[in-house]
Amino acid sequence: MPPMPISKSPLYKIVNPQSIAIFGASNRYGSMGTNLLNSIQSLGFTGPIYPVHPEKKTVMNLEAYLSVRDLPEIPDLAIIVLPTKLVPEILDQCGEKGIRHAIVVSGGFTEVGDEGKNLQEEIIRIARKHGIRFLGPNCIGAVNPYHRFNTTFFSYEQEPGFIGMASQSGSFITQMFDYLKRFGLGFSTGFSVGNEADIDLVDCLEYLGACPHTKVIGMYIETIRRGRKFIETARRIVPHKPIVAYYAGGSEAGRKASLSHTGALSGPDRLYDGVFRQSGVIRAFSIEELFDFCWCLGACPMPAGNRVIVQTNSGGPGAVAADVCSREGLVLNPLSEKTRQALSEYVPSTGSVNNPIDITFVRKNMDFFLTIPRILLEDENADSLLVYLLMPDQSIRRAMEAHGITGEKAVTEAKKFVDEQTRSVAALMREAVKPCIGFSFYTRVNRFVKNLQDEGVAVLPSPSRAARALSAMVKYVERRDRMIQNSD
Amino acid sequence: MPPMPISKSPLYKIVNPQSIAIFGASNRYGSMGTNLLNSIQSLGFTGPIYPVHPEKKTVMNLEAYLSVRDLPEIPDLAIIVLPTKLVPEILDQCGEKGIRHAIVVSGGFTEVGDEGKNLQEEIIRIARKHGIRFLGPNCIGAVNPYHRFNTTFFSYEQEPGFIGMASQSGSFITQMFDYLKRFGLGFSTGFSVGNEADIDLVDCLEYLGACPHTKVIGMYIETIRRGRKFIETARRIVPHKPIVAYYAGGSEAGRKASLSHTGALSGPDRLYDGVFRQSGVIRAFSIEELFDFCWCLGACPMPAGNRVIVQTNSGGPGAVAADVCSREGLVLNPLSEKTRQALSEYVPSTGSVNNPIDITFVRKNMDFFLTIPRILLEDENADSLLVYLLMPDQSIRRAMEAHGITGEKAVTEAKKFVDEQTRSVAALMREAVKPCIGFSFYTRVNRFVKNLQDEGVAVLPSPSRAARALSAMVKYVERRDRMIQNSD
Numbered sequence: 013m014p015p016m017p018i019s020k021s022p023l024y025k026i027v028n029p030q031s032i033a034i035f036g037a038s039n040r041y042g043s044m045g046t047n048l049l050n051s052i053q054s055l056g057f058t059g060p061i062y063p064v065h066p067e068k069k070t071v072m073n074l075e076a077y078l079s080v081r082d083l084p085e086i087p088d089l090a091i092i093v094l095p096t097k098l099v100p101e102i103l104d105q106c107g108e109k110g111i112r113h114a115i116v117v118s119g120g121f122t123e124v125g126d127e128g129k130n131l132q133e134e135i136i137r138i139a140r141k142h143g144i145r146f147l148g149p150n151c152i153g154a155v156n157p158y159h160r161f162n163t164t165f166f167s168y169e170q171e172p173g174f175i176g177m178a179s180q181s182g183s184f185i186t187q188m189f190d191y192l193k194r195f196g197l198g199f200s201t202g203f204s205v206g207n208e209a210d211i212d213l214v215d216c217l218e219y220l221g222a223c224p225h226t227k228v229i230g231m232y233i234e235t236i237r238r239g240r241k242f243i244e245t246a247r248r249i250v251p252h253k254p255i256v257a258y259y260a261g262g263s264e265a266g267r268k269a270s271l272s273h274t275g276a277l278s279g280p281d282r283l284y285d286g287v288f289r290q291s292g293v294i295r296a297f298s299i300e301e302l303f304d305f306c307w308c309l310g311a312c313p314m315p316a317g318n319r320v321i322v323q324t325n326s327g328g329p330g331a332v333a334a335d336v337c338s339r340e341g342l343v344l345n346p347l348s349e350k351t352r353q354a355l356s357e358y359v360p361s362t363g364s365v366n367n368p369i370d371i372t373f374v375r376k377n378m379d380f381f382l383t384i385p386r387i388l389l390e391d392e393n394a395d396s397l398l399v400y401l402l403m404p405d406q407s408i409r410r411a412m413e414a415h416g417i418t419g420e421k422a423v424t425e426a427k428k429f430v431d432e433q434t435r436s437v438a439a440l441m442r443e444a445v446k447p448c449i450g451f452s453f454y455t456r457v458n459r460f461v462k463n464l465q466d467e468g469v470a471v472l473p474s475p476s477r478a479a480r481a482l483s484a485m486v487k488y489v490e491r492r493d494r495m496i497q498n499s500d
Numbered sequence: 501m502p503p504m505p506i507s508k509s510p511l512y513k514i515v516n517p518q519s520i521a522i523f524g525a526s527n528r529y530g531s532m533g534t535n536l537l538n539s540i541q542s543l544g545f546t547g548p549i550y551p552v553h554p555e556k557k558t559v560m561n562l563e564a565y566l567s568v569r570d571l572p573e574i575p576d577l578a579i580i581v582l583p584t585k586l587v588p589e590i591l592d593q594c595g596e597k598g599i600r601h602a603i604v605v606s607g608g609f610t611e612v613g614d615e616g617k618n619l620q621e622e623i624i625r626i627a628r629k630h631g632i633r634f635l636g637p638n639c640i641g642a643v644n645p646y647h648r649f650n651t652t653f654f655s656y657e658q659e660p661g662f663i664g665m666a667s668q669s670g671s672f673i674t675q676m677f678d679y680l681k682r683f684g685l686g687f688s689t690g691f692s693v694g695n696e697a698d699i700d701l702v703d704c705l706e707y708l709g710a711c712p713h714t715k716v717i718g719m720y721i722e723t724i725r726r727g728r729k730f731i732e733t734a735r736r737i738v739p740h741k742p743i744v745a746y747y748a749g750g751s752e753a754g755r756k757a758s759l760s761h762t763g764a765l766s767g768p769d770r771l772y773d774g775v776f777r778q779s780g781v782i783r784a785f786s787i788e789e790l791f792d793f794c795w796c797l798g799a800c801p802m803p804a805g806n807r808v809i810v811q812t813n814s815g816g817p818g819a820v821a822a823d824v825c826s827r828e829g830l831v832l833n834p835l836s837e838k839t840r841q842a843l844s845e846y847v848p849s850t851g852s853v854n855n856p857i858d859i860t861f862v863r864k865n866m867d868f869f870l871t872i873p874r875i876l877l878e879d880e881n882a883d884s885l886l887v888y889l890l891m892p893d894q895s896i897r898r899a900m901e902a903h904g905i906t907g908e909k910a911v912t913e914a915k916k917f918v919d920e921q922t923r924s925v926a927a928l929m930r931e932a933v934k935p936c937i938g939f940s941f942y943t944r945v946n947r948f949v950k951n952l953q954d955e956g957v958a959v960l961p962s963p964s965r966a967a968r969a970l971s972a973m974v975k976y977v978e979r980r981d982r983m984i985q986n987s988d
Contacts, residue, residue, distance in 0.1 A: 041902025050898065119850045119860070166894055181816020187890065191941045234819060260816070265832040266823030269815075269856050298964035299820060299941075327757075328669020328748070331722060332787060335754030344753040362607045368757050372607070373532075402675065406654055410538065414529025453679045453787075476786035 018222040022145035022211055025113040027156035027201055027219075029088035033062045033080055033111065035102055036093030036118075037071050045093035046072065048117065048153065048163050055162045062087060079105065086110040091153065091163055096120030099149065100134045107142025114139070115163055116148035122207050123150055132209050139210055151206025152182025155189075155199055158225050164204065166190070173198025174310040175303070176226030178216030180205055180270075184232040184299065194456060195473075196465035197307060200225035214241045221249035228310035230302050231257040231293075234270035235279070239287060246291035251496050254309040254488045255293045258302040259284045292491040294484050304477050305484040311470040312447035317395040318486045319343045321388050322368035324400035325380060330368035333398055333451065333475035340483035344368070345393040354387045367394075377403070381437045389444050396485075397444070398478050401452040401471060403430070403460040430459045438467035447485060451478035506710040510633035510699055513601040515644035515689055515707075517576035521550045521568055521599065523590055524581030524606075525559050533581035534560065536605065536641065536651050543650045550575060567593065574598040579641065579651055584608030587637065588622045595630025602627070603651055604636035610695050611638055620697050627698055639694025640670025643677075643687055646713050652692065654678070661686025662798040663791070664714030666704030668693055668758075672720040672787065682944060683961075684953035685795060688713035702729050709737035716798035718790050719745040719781075722758035723767070727775060734779035739984050742797040742976045743781045746790040747772045780979040782972050792965050793972040799958040800935035805883040806974045807831045809876050810856035812888040813868060818856035821886055821939065821963035828971035832856065833881040842875045855882075865891070869925045877932050884973075885932070886966050889940040889959060891918070891948040918947045926955035935973060939966035 018024055032052070036045030049072050052061060062083050063071035070076055077083055080090070080102070090106045092099055092114060099118050106114060121132035132149065139146055147154060153163030157172035164186035170193040179185050182204035192198055201223055203216045213236065220229045229249070236242045246255055261270040262281030288295045294309075296302040320342045324330030334344055344367040347355070352365050358379045359365055362372040369388070374380045381403075388397050408429060412422040441448040441464070450471035456462035464471050472478040506512055520540070524533030537560050540549060550571050551559035558564055565571055568578070568590070578594045580587055580602060587606050594602060609620035620637065627634055635642060641651030645660035652674035658681040667673050670692035680686055689711055691704045701724065708717045717737070724730045734743055749758040750769030776783045782797075784790040808830045812818030822832055832855040835843070840853050846867045847853055850860040857876070862868045869891075876885050896917060900910040929936045929952070938959035944950035952959050960966040 041899055047895075047898070123852075124849065166892065179816070181814070181819065183814035183816040187814065187817075187941055194943070232816060258820075260819040260823045263823045263826030265826035265855075266819060268832070268854060269810075269819035269822040269858075298824075298962065300962055300964070322757075326669070326671035326675065328667070328671040328720060329675075331669065331748040331754060331757035332746075334757040335748045335751045336786075338751030338753035344756070361612065364611075366756060367753075370757075404654065407535075410535070411529055453675055455682070474786065474788055476788070 016218055016222055018219065021219040021222065022113070022215055023147070023203065023219040025088045026115060026145070026147055027154050027161055028159050029059065029113070029161070031060045031062070031085060031087040032057070032089050032091060033064055033083060033087040033106070034091045034093070035064050037063045038065060039068065039071060044117065047165055048091065048093055051162045051164055051167055054167045055157065056160045058160060060085075080109045080111070081105065083109065088113060090114040091117065093117040096128070096131060100131065100138055103135055103144065104138045104142075107138060107144055112142070112144055114144055114146035115151065115153045116146055116206075117151060117153055117163075118148075119150040121149045121209070132207060136209050146210045147203065148206040149209060152186055152204040154204065155185060155202045157198060158200065169193065170198045172200060172225065174200050174225065174227035175230055175306045176200045176220035176223055176228070177202040177230045177232075178205060178213050178220065179203065179232040180213070180234045181232050182206070188303070192303065195307065196456065196462070197303070200227070208237060212237055214238050214245050217242070217245045217249060217255070221245070221253060227253070228306045229253060229255045230306045231255065232302070233257050233259045234261045236284075236287065243287060243291045246293050247495060250292035250492055255291070256296050256302055256305040256309065256484070257288060257293050258296045258299060292495050294488050294491070296484070300477065301480060304472055304481040307472070308447065308449055308470045308481040308485055309488060311468055312449060312485065313445055314489050315395040315447050315482070315486055319345050319394045320396045320398060320482060321347065321391060321394045322398045323371070323385060323388055324368055325371045325373060326400060326402060327370050329400050329451070329475045330370050333400070333479050334368045336476045336479035337398070337482070340479055342479070342483055342486065347388075348391050348393050351387055351391040355384065358384055378433065378436070381433065382440055385440060385448065389446055389448060394446070396447045396449070396482055398482060399441075399448065399450050400475070401450040401454070401461060401464070403458070405458060427459065431463060434460055434463035434467065438464050438469050441469045442467060447482065449478050449482055451475050504706055504710055506707065509703065509707040509710065510601070511635070511691070511703060511707040513576045514603060514633070514635055515642045515649055516647050517547065517601070517649065519548045519550070519573060519575040520545070520577050520579060521552055521571060521575040521594070522579045522581070523552050525551045526553060527556065527559060532605065535653055536579065536581055539650045539652055539655055542655045543645065544648045546648060548573075548575075568597045568599070569593065571597065576601060578602040579605065581605040584616070584619060588619065588626055591623055591632065592626050595626060595632055600630070600632055602632055602634035603639065603641045604634055604694070605639060605641055605651075606636070607638040609637045609697070620695060624697050634698045635691065636694040637697060640674055640692040642692065643673060643690045645686060646688065657681065658686040660688060660713065662688050662713065662715035663718055663794045664688045664708035664711055664716070665690040665718045665720075666693060666701050666708065667691065667720040668701070668722045669720050670694070676791070680791065683795065684944065684950070685791070688715070696725060700725055702726050702733050705730070705733045705737060705743070709733070709741060715741070716794045717741060717743045718794045719743065720787075720790070721745050721747045722749045724772075724775065731775060731779045734781055735983060738780035738980055743779070744784050744790055744793040744797065744972070745776060745781050746784045746787060780983050782976050782979070784972070788965065789968060792960055792969040795960070796935065796937055796958045796969040796973055797976060799956055800937060800973065801933055802977050803883040803935050803970070803974055807833050807882045808884045808886060808970060809835070809879060809882045810886045811859070811873060811876055812856050813859045813861060814888060814890060815858050817888050817939070817963045818858050821888070821967050822856045824964045824967035825886070825970070828968055830967070830971055830974065835876075836879050836881050839875055839879040843872065846872055866921065866924070869921065870928060873928060873936065877934055877936060882934070884935045884937070884970055886970060887936065887938050888963070889938045889942070889949060889952070891946070893946060915947065919951060922948055922951035922955065926952050926957050929957045930955060935970065937966050937970055939963050
């Protein structure tokens with residue numbers, strides 16, 4: 013079956029609207045609707061926004077309308093952030109106006125019990141009557157930074173990214189903006205699906221599978237409502253785009269939490285593990301892992317196999333990376349004879365040309381970051397490279413001082429020095445045909461790390477996390493290839 | 501057996517010296533010795549430091565001496581950062597001078613093969629002859645911020661902390677300064693043991709067990725050389741102080757990495773698991789976990805059992821915390837009837853008074869952070885509380901703007917607001933008799949998180965990490981109590 017053109021997706025107009033009507037925004041801080049409108053405005057949405065408000069003439073400096081009937085055009089999308097009991101009537105009015113897409117942010121539906129369940133059935137009926145497709149209720153909306161569109165609670169302040177996300181928790185969309193920014197990452201598109209009264213995870217999968225900005229799909233799952241369709245859809249996508257999922261409903265407590273969160277019944281862990289395996293979906297076991305895996309799968313070329321070289325100048329981090337790689341099923345072969353020879357002039361007597369290769373120290377920084385990785389990437393016995401990245405600002409500062417460069421000038425010179433060095437290292441790591449993943453205990457406060465991440469290199473925050481992410485890549489390739497083979 | 505008085509430890513003078521001789525420091529940037537001297541000076545060590553240098557009259561603005569014989573007194577400690585082949589002679593001279601404690605930083609001993617092995621045996625002989633006790637070789641030294649003493653590669657720039665660390669990798673001492681600082685944490689004392697030619701992990705355990713500043717002991721282990729003594733020593737310490745260990749030699753690749761790192765032969769994973777269980781040592785499975793576990797064990801009161809309440813206002817993070825708790829053997833009981841009644845006026849209709857308790861939103865911030873935790877901490881069906889902490893700077897800024905407070909004044913007012921709120925929240929969380937651990941995807945860039953951490957509250961960077969750390973505490977208490985019972 014050919015993939016669906018993205019414009020046919022019920023989600024297309026929802027995250028690419030030309031015009032928006034918003035219900036529930038006011039001039040009062042603290043109201044949810046106002047916050048969402050704030051987010052839309054602050055990302056610089058370019059189309060007209062029509063606040064509908066029963067009293068106000070203006071809302072957040074926009075002309076407001078007493079009723080959706082009064083709008084000068086039929087907006088592509090209605091965003092509804094009203095008290096629960098008002099939702100059915102407003103949705104009906106939207107339908108009468110001709111609006112065919114909506115995001116229902118309001119909560120108080122199936123997740124609160126029987127009365128809410130009836131209300132949810134009512135809005136489904138109304139939507140069907142008018143042919144409205146909608147996200148929610150009880151969701152936080154969506155973000156598509158490529159379209160300068162963000163209906164979620166927080167401002168989206170970074171560049172658009174390559175991670176497409178579908179989440180049964182709004183938190184793992186909107187609260188991840190700041191989290192991802194700390195690694196230089198961002199979303200291509202993100203959906204908070206809420207109670208999935210109409211549009212569900214599977215629809216999001218289809219959209220993200222077709223989305224040209226999305227290199228990898230992340231999912232936060234508390235339940236899968238359409239199991240067979242999920243597997244079918246994922247299997248169509250996985251051969252050309254990786255999918256990573258975190259499943260929170262696997263334990264007794266997780267199941268109960270999901271139930272009261274989105275009113276959904278989750279299943280036993282093993283069942284979901286089976287669904288993921290069958291679908292070719294890679295399972296992550298924490299939110300950090302979910303995004304680590306997405307990062308490497310989206311930023312790096314795919315490994316041809318499970319053989320890895322670990323390069324370090326610190327024995328401990330190297331040993332940890334090696335140990336975790338090994339536990340994760342990756343193999344650390346000895347370096348080839350050719351590699352050992354090529355390395356001989358760069359590795360001091362204190363160093364070790366085993367795998368992990370522990371350089372201990374180098375005469376020139378760039379030997380460690382450039383010359384040695386270049387040699388290692390050519391080793392025929394390895395499919396990937398993990399490199400420990402330690403370029404302490406403190407050492408650079410001391411070096412400057414040692415050369416008599418101090419004060420403001422030292423700061424400028426140090427920056428220039430680091431910037432020059434990272435450019436070439438980034439080019440090497442990014443353009444390698446094998447995955448070349450950095451790991452460091454430093455964050456982006458360290459300019460070297462920041463520069464590399466900004467240039468598209470995956471630099472993970474610890475040896476364990478880098479090793480597990482690489483292992484996820486290997487798993488993906490195995491599942492993908494098996495899938496392609498079976499379909500031949 | 502009564503615990504050894506700390507002053508009897510061979511490590512006492514090593515991390516509490518009154519005076520230091522240093523060999524291998526020069527005026528040349530980039531030399532290891534110079535860097536170490538730099539670290540000692542920058543922490544403000546108050547005693548005399550005597551650089552010994554064959555040529556220079558001054559080293560780093562200190563009077564230098566041609567030979568250790570020329571020193572005006574017998575220093576408590578010699579730090580040797582010289583080329584391998586010079587070490588034996590210099591150590592011998594130190595002994596003749598009367599020096600009885602040393603740190604041998606130089607590498608090139610057992611870790612590089614047979615020749616190095618002979619050299620190592622030689623320095624052991626020399627040390628024994630003079631009664632010298634020493635750390636190393638092939639180590640990075642030690643840090644004791646309470647004594648303003650730091651011989652490691654990087655400056656120690658935070659407050660002294662409560663984590664005592666013994667590590668077979670220098671990286672996991674010196675490179676963790678920056679890492680721990682990012683959580684408002686620090687070391688009480690840290691030892692890099694290197695090849696353990698004389699002093700080993702067990703000696704460090706004894707020291708840290710007796711150290712009054714050390715609330716919890718962390719260990720990075722590639723091998724244990726004195727197995728029985730390790731178990732004995734740990735069992736003496738665990739009843740009054742928790743020990744957490746990361747073991748890197750458990751896998752095939754980990755074993756090989758350890759061998760070339762410190763020349764030590766590690767054993768199979770199960771063997772070490774057994775040793776840890778027998779010793780009452782809590783095992784961590786990543787470096788992050790090692791410090792997470794130490795953090796909670798050192799900062800919080802111990803839980804009386806495995807029953808936890810998860811409090812959140814975001815369904816997703818709450819569900820993840822619940823799921824991981826459950827997987828880790830923690831139990832989420834329903835809230836007691838008394839608790840549910842006490843909560844009723846604070847939880848809106850969209851919220852859920854199950855466990856996790858999902859407040860969704862509150863009229864007053866302090867209801868979430870103060871009133872509700874206070875009620876939950878009194879629930880008789882729970883031994884601990886995990887609280888999701890989300891106080892976005894952005895929302896506070898928007899609130900200020902909404903009240904017409906803008907520009908510089910908004911920044912000041914927002915700070916004041918957050919500072920006031922955190923003081924009372926910190927007091928509640930810190931003084932609770934049950935462990936009350938925060939979790940947040942925010943870092944210390946978020947002032948609320950920073951303030952809480954600075955006031956001694958454990959705020960972990962994700963639901964999974966908080967849940968696993970709490971589980972480690974429960975495991976510790978179980979092992980400790982079993983140990984105390986058996987010894988009765």
